[in-house]
Every structure is written in C-alpha cells, then in structure tokens.
Amino acid sequence: MNKFTCAVLLLLISGLQGCLVFAGAEPPRLQSLAELEEQPAVARALNIHGWKSPAGGKVLFIRTPELPMFDLHVSFPAGSALDGRHPGLAAATFSLLNEGVPGKDLAAITETFDGLGAKYDMNIDQDQVSFSLRSLAVSENSDPALQLFTQILGEPLLTNSALGHVKKELAAIIKNQQQDPEAQSAHAMNDLLMPGHPYAQPVFGTETSVAAITRDQVQAFHRQAYTAADAQITLVGDLTMEQAQAMSVQVFAALPPGSRQVPVPPVARHPGDAPSRHIERSLNQTHILLGQLGVSRQHADYVALTVGHQIFGGQKLSSRLMTQLREKRGLTYTVQLKTTLRKGGGTAIIQLKTSPQFSDGVVKLVQSMYRDYLQTGPTQEELDDALRHLRSTAALTSASNAQILGRLVNINQFDLPLDLDFSVEQAQGLTVEQVKAAMNRHFDPEQWSVVTVGPTVEQQPLPLPISDAAQRMCRAEPEIVAS
Known part of the structure; x- marks a missing residue:
C-alpha cells in the first residue's frame, strides 16, 4: 500500500466517522443556530x-x-x-x-x-x-x-x-x-x-x-x-x-541519560511607571501592543484570569474590545488580548492595528476600558456566556488526534492534573466577584507598557461610537451601496 492509497483510506474513514445515518425518518432540522448553544457539547471519554x-x-x-x-x-x-x-x-x-x-x-x-x-x-x-x-x-x-x-x-x-x-x-x-x-x-x-x-x-x-x-x-x-x-x-x-x-x-x-536543566529564573516585576516605546516606520497602519506581566500556568488565579480576559478581549465578536473598537467605532478589523505562557511566568498582551491618526486615542481608549472593567468586573451574562463557550470549545477540541495532542502537551509541559477538562471544570464554579478579584490582584490599569510601530502623524479625535452596532458592521453612509 503506497502513501497515496493510505491517504485516501484515511479520508474515507474520517468521512464515514462524521456521517450519521437516519433510518425510516428524515434527519432532524435546526430551526435556529441558537439551538446549538442550548445543546450541551459532550466531550469524548479520554483516559490519560x-x-x-x-x-x-x-x-x-x-x-x-x-x-x-x-x-x-x-x-x-x-x-x-x-x-x-x-x-x-x-x-x-x-x-x-x-x-x-x-x-x-x-x-x-x-x-x-x-x-x-x-x-x-x-x-x-x-x-x-x-x-x-x-x-x-x-x-x-x-x-x-x-x-x-x-x-x-x-x-x-x-x-x-x-x-x-x-x-x-x-x-x-x-x-x-x-x-x-x-x-x-x-x-x-x-x-x-x-x-x-x-x-x-x-x-x-x-x-x-x-x-x-x-x-x-x-x-x-x-x-x-x-x-x-x-x-x-x-x-x-x-x-x-x-x-x-x-x-x-x-x-x-536514543538519548544520553543526562541530568535535569536548571529551571529558568522567574520574571521579576519592576517597580515604577510602565515603559513605552515607539518604532518609527512608514506603514499604512500602526501596530499597537499593550502588555503586562501575568501569572504562571500553575497559579491558582490562572483560570479566573483566563475567563476574565476572554470576556474583555477574546476572539469572539462579543468581547468588549471587539464590540467597542470594531463594531461601534470601526477602528480596527481585529483586536485580542492574548496570554503567553512560559515556565518563568506569563504575559498578557493586547494586540491590534489601526489608522496612524487614531493610534494615541486607541491606546487611551483601551486603557480606560480596562480601568472600568477592573472596577466593575464582568456581568453575570458575560460570565455565563464565557463559561458556556469554554464547555463547547473543550468538546470540539477533543475531536481529532491533533487537537487532543495539543491539550495533552500543555498538561505535560506545565505539570497539570491528568484530566483534559480539569481547567474547564474548575472554571464552571467561578463567580463574577472571584473573576474581578483575581484581575485586580494581578493587573493595574496604569501599568500597561505600550509599543507602537508606525509613522508619526497628527492625531485626530476618535470617531464616536454608533448605537446600532449589532445590526450594522459597515460604517459607510446609507446611500453608498454595492451595485
């Protein structure tokens, strides 16, 4: 059997696994995509x-x-x-x-x-x-x-x-x-x-x-x-x-026995004002990063911080950053708060691109939004939505070997409990107050280091937010339409 035959067989097997056969009746039909959210996603039973x-x-x-x-x-x-x-x-x-x-x-x-x-x-x-x-x-x-x-x-x-x-x-x-x-x-x-x-x-x-x-x-x-x-x-x-x-x-x-490496020293927090840096480049858009040190993967607050930052700056269009910067103001195509994990400690980085004339205003807006977020915390609705999304994602990311491997590698690297769904289950018991308290313990709205890469231009006021962002993603005037 050559590699091409093997590949075809794998595709056929994969395709058959994804088929459901309904005998004697028509397959059920969805009336609304909301039904998918209402159905609990069931993860595979996978023993480590x-x-x-x-x-x-x-x-x-x-x-x-x-x-x-x-x-x-x-x-x-x-x-x-x-x-x-x-x-x-x-x-x-x-x-x-x-x-x-x-x-x-x-x-x-x-x-x-x-x-x-x-x-x-x-x-x-x-x-x-x-x-x-x-x-x-x-x-x-x-x-x-x-x-x-x-x-x-x-x-x-x-x-x-x-x-x-x-x-x-x-x-x-x-x-x-x-x-x-x-x-x-x-x-x-x-x-x-x-x-x-x-x-x-x-x-x-x-x-x-x-x-x-x-x-x-x-x-x-x-x-x-x-x-x-x-x-x-x-x-x-x-x-x-x-x-x-x-x-x-x-x-x-195949490897020499050797001895364990000395662990990388933890990253130290430096007192004083957060430093910033601008790199002058002739670009159509300014690249913006706002960053703070986070916590290690093993820290007791890691899961609460992950949920809180998912609400504030996750990939979903409903995140606070996406709603305000993209949907309501049209300032960027995408913005995300990403957590980078390292053995010596993590970082939280907000990343986006915007028009150079709005770069200063965007940085101030993001800082102001995070300041307000620390004061109020997420709403109960936001937390419920985030936890539901975590459950669904956990089930979906146990569908293929590659997805399972990625989650298992993370457990191996950071010495986590031998349970693919440990973090998801841990998150389900979180309250709004716990998420708010965790973020306030580790993050300061005045301590965002800022890096900008782009041209120096005269700054302009940010566009005012539109009120019907949920219905209108295009900022064009009503009379400007595609023919």
Whole structure:
C-alpha cells in the first residue's frame, strides 16, 4: 500500500466517522443556530496514562483507536532561554538536527518520511524545542519512521558544512524579522516587560552572535540539553499500552541519560511607571501592543484570569474590545488580548492595528476600558456566556488526534492534573466577584507598557461610537451601496 492509497483510506474513514445515518425518518432540522448553544457539547471519554523513564523523562499517552495512526510529540527545555552569552545557539542546534543523520542528508530525510506517508515537524520558542511525528500505526510504516525520528533526536551529524548552511538561514530569518512590524513590536514588548531576562533575547539571536557560533558549541549544547532526563513525550493514537511504552523506551534509549536543566529564573516585576516605546516606520497602519506581566500556568488565579480576559478581549465578536473598537467605532478589523505562557511566568498582551491618526486615542481608549472593567468586573451574562463557550470549545477540541495532542502537551509541559477538562471544570464554579478579584490582584490599569510601530502623524479625535452596532458592521453612509 503506497502513501497515496493510505491517504485516501484515511479520508474515507474520517468521512464515514462524521456521517450519521437516519433510518425510516428524515434527519432532524435546526430551526435556529441558537439551538446549538442550548445543546450541551459532550466531550469524548479520554483516559490519560502517564509514566516516567529511569532517567526521569515523562510520558503521557491517550489511546484513540478510531483511526489507524498516531501522533508522537517530544520536547526538551532547550529553547533560547538557555543561550546565555551566545544568542542563537539553541536555534542553531535545533536547526541542525534534521540536516543530517548517519547515511542520510536533509533531502534523504525528507524523502524517507514522504515515502512512508509520515509527517515530521519541529518548533522552537524561548522555553523549549519540540519535535512531532505523525504516522500510520502499521509497523511497516511506523517502525522505519520512528527509527529515523529517534536518529534525528539522538544521532544528528552536526557537521561544519551544515552549520554554515544553518547560519545563512538564521541570518535570513533575523533580517526578515527586522523588517516585520509584528516581530519588531513583539521583541520590543519582551524587552520592556522582561529587561535583562533570558526571555528578552531574540529566539534566533543576532546576526553577529549567530556568525560566531562554532560546531563545538553546538555539540556541547546538544549533549547537555537533549537528554532523556529532560525529554517529555506525548502520544495520542491507535496504539496499545505496550506499543506506547515500547515507543517511549525507543526514544529515551536514543538519548544520553543526562541530568535535569536548571529551571529558568522567574520574571521579576519592576517597580515604577510602565515603559513605552515607539518604532518609527512608514506603514499604512500602526501596530499597537499593550502588555503586562501575568501569572504562571500553575497559579491558582490562572483560570479566573483566563475567563476574565476572554470576556474583555477574546476572539469572539462579543468581547468588549471587539464590540467597542470594531463594531461601534470601526477602528480596527481585529483586536485580542492574548496570554503567553512560559515556565518563568506569563504575559498578557493586547494586540491590534489601526489608522496612524487614531493610534494615541486607541491606546487611551483601551486603557480606560480596562480601568472600568477592573472596577466593575464582568456581568453575570458575560460570565455565563464565557463559561458556556469554554464547555463547547473543550468538546470540539477533543475531536481529532491533533487537537487532543495539543491539550495533552500543555498538561505535560506545565505539570497539570491528568484530566483534559480539569481547567474547564474548575472554571464552571467561578463567580463574577472571584473573576474581578483575581484581575485586580494581578493587573493595574496604569501599568500597561505600550509599543507602537508606525509613522508619526497628527492625531485626530476618535470617531464616536454608533448605537446600532449589532445590526450594522459597515460604517459607510446609507446611500453608498454595492451595485
């Protein structure tokens, strides 16, 4: 069976799983989309199994037998926070891993995975590096795919010629980020919120620091950071417990035992006024970030803060920021308050783009809205809607292996209780006063650091809000219509 036949079979199986057959009667029909909100979404019963290797590495596994495939995710705390005096060292080591293993270069590695119908991916951030493999579960596909996957982790060649190639790639990434207003603003915000902390360094280093990285440094970094002691394995798919355990043993065996890395120091809060920064760029829109330090994922207030900020700045059109800035004033297409989680602490970042002549007014409006929000807290209706949305989302995000894997990786990384719905259930008992109190404990309306990237222009008053925003999303005059 070739990879194309396998792909067709997977599509057919997936399609059949999504079909409901109604015998002897017409299928029920929805009279209103509101009926979907009224029906409780039911999550799949998914049991989490966990164990550790003798070296200390951790494994979490969920069996999902519906499709003959599996997803394997392996991570190490080997992100850019470990760079120290050599910014870009973690990224260079990470990028070299799939450049060559014994008997195969990058092209051969890619060709092998493609020939097996397997998908391989890798990612790096400040805290960690991660590698994922998706494969059919039958041994003729999974065995060679897993063998190559473990070679990438444990037996990379890390040659000088490949390092030269990687340095050029990193230099190109760095140059692109220097021209990307979103990357510029994000790096500036990290620098304002976490000055002097490893998280404030760019993940891919600088052109100067990358050029100075040597093969000896890369080899030493790989030996120290890619160990069985620090490996976290997450598995989801059509595997028995014995097969999952055997896979984890194979991954651990490919790595040196090593010892646990020293944890990244927590981010310290700096007293005084929140700093701001403007980056002058000739752009059609000004990119705006407002940021504050948040809490760690393990903090007792994390869930309450997540719910409170979802109401204020979530992706739904009904969030307070979207209602006021987009629906009523037409100042932006989208605005969102995002929480970034790191081992050393989290951040809360409000992100949007607007016309340059309104940038100052938008910042003041957002700050004023958050000040009012802290004083009043969410309404009971807003809280009920947010909790209902959380329940529905939890059920929907347990539909595929990839979605389950993402949630399980989060549990693995942050040492959370072995229950996919733990946070959702914890949120259901929240009250308006608890959400309000949690936000006031950790956030200050006067402590938003602000980063703007765009042109300096004369500022204009913000447009007044319209009253019928729910009915009119277009700000054009009534006589201006499409023909």
